[in-house]
Amino acid sequence: MPVILLTEKKNPKALVEQFQSVLNHPSTIFDAAIACLPQVEINADLDLPPTPQETISALQQLSNKKTPGSHATPAEIYENGGR
Numbered sequence: 115m116p117v118i119l120l121t122e123k124k125n126p127k128a129l130v131e132q133f134q135s136v137l138n139h140p141s142t143i144f145d146a147a148i149a150c151l152p153q154v155e156i157n158a159d160l161d162l163p164p165t166p167q168e169t170i171s172a173l174q175q176l177s178n179k180k181t182p183g184s185h186a187t188p189a190e191i192y193e194n195g196g197r
Contacts, residue, residue, distance in 0.1 A: 173189075176189035
C-alpha cells in the first residue's frame with residue numbers, strides 16, 4: 115500500500131519504513147562475482163587538469179546561439195571568458 119510522505123516531521127514513521135523497505139536491502143553481489151571482473155590499471159592522467167589545447171578544442175566544439183544544456187550557461191559565455 116503506497117504511503118504519501120509529506121515531510122519527515124509530519125510522517126517520520128512512514129519515512130523510516132520507506133527507507134527500510136526500499137533502500138536498506140542487503141547486497142546481492144557475491145565476492146566470487148566481483149573476483150571475476152577484469153582488473154584494469156588506474157589511468158592517473160584522468161586526474162590531471164585539461165591542457166590549454168584540450169580547452170580550446172572543447173570551446174570550438176560548442177554550439178553558439180543554441181539553447182544551453184542543464185547547466186544553463188550559453189556557449190558564448192565560455193568562449194568570451196565570462197564577459
